[in-house]
Amino acid sequence: MARWKNWSGRHEALPEALHFVRSKEDAMALVDKARDEGRGIRVAGSGHSHSPLVVSADWIVDISGLAGIIEIDHPEKTAWIYAGTPIYSLGRSLHDAGLALHNQGDIDRQTVAGACATGTHGTGRNLKNLSSAVRAVEVITGSGQLVRCSAESQPELFSVARLGLGGAGIITQLQLQLRDSYQLQENGQDMVFAELFEQIPELAERHDRFEFFWHPQTDQATVKRIDETTGLPEYPVSVEGQRRAWNYEVLPSHRPHLHTEMEYSIPEDLGPACFAELREMIQADFKQVRWPVEYRTLAQDNIWLSTAFQRQTVTISIHEDVRLDESAYFAASERIFRRYQGRPHWGKVNYLKAVDFKSSYSHWQDWWRIRDQFDPDDVFINDYLGSIRS
Secondary structure: OOOOOOOOOEEEEEOOOOEEEHHHHHHHHHHHHHHOOOEEEEEEOOOOOOOOOOOOOEEEEEEOOOOOOEEOOOOEEEEEEEEEOHHHHHHHHHOOOOEEEEOOOOOOOOEEEHHHOOOOOOOOOOOHHHHHEEEEEEEEEOOOOOOEOOOOOOOHHHHHHHOOOOOEEEEEEEEOOOOEOOEEEEEEEEHHHHHHHHHHHHHHHHEEEEEEEOOOOOOOOEEEEEEOOOOOOOOOOOOOOOOEEEEEHHHOOOOOEEEEEEEEEEEEEHHHHHHHHHHHHHHHHHHOHHHHHHEEEEOEEEOOOOOOOOOOOOEEEEEOOOOOOHHHHHHHHHHHHHHHOOOOOOOOOOOOOOOHHHHHHHHHHHHHHHHHHOOOOOOOHHHHHHOOHH
């Protein structure tokens, strides 16, 4: 019997089949077969999502066999990359070509397609999520057709597929906008939260990348400031908070402890007030929480289902040990996030319904209308996507 589970072990599936795709031709034939037999397909990346996006009783497709850089356009600073390429393998390869991702999160285990499909991001108020770097997508739609789409060609499909929750089809390749390689200096320090709180807007404005982790048990915060530098890399690469090296050596961090996570994106001007209310609630009602609360910044974009759609954003993330019951803590936190116009990260826990998403995203119904045109038989809809469908 086939078995699949996500990184944390919280989501598990016993699908009819787990298919490892190593060619476009195989993927296209698989879609045709699924449609003809009335089966559903969900594509698994690295399994680093905390939401049930992959869980399916029908077929799960693993695209890790479609990995690597296909071609680089040096004058345009773009590259076509196979969808199953893990982010951690991109850094060195792009660097050897003199290029780099504009930004990335502090976990680099995800596949490129999975990270783009869920709007994964790093930090920096002038830096957008990874989906914003997508210039074109090659996707196998519900009809079994292989289509390349971009803002100039099949723009409606592109609007759905660049942050598509796996609902647009099997993405085989993406073209990413890159930049020249760059070096970063990371500086970390611990601060009393009351001191940090007054400086949040200034620090976010002053530094290329700013974030902090607030520790509920001590009311202290670990602050990280990362800026571009012309200084030479210092090897061996130092510990987190003291690194100076190339971008792909500084931005990712080791996060081995199994946990579950909720993250909400809040309008930038409401971020500090939202965090203050969340902190007060944790100190009053959830004194047992030991995992830190993370605060990052994110530039606005124009992607229909992006949590930063048309607004400057901060993101606030809460975590809990995967062995513990987080439901009461997460539900109470979500009520606060929603009062501050929060939008949940697509790859993390939320308890929202279709009506909530419809009120949060002005193009929610457009996204579904176009998605349905390219997958009228719902080959790429699982129980979770079906439950939030508008």
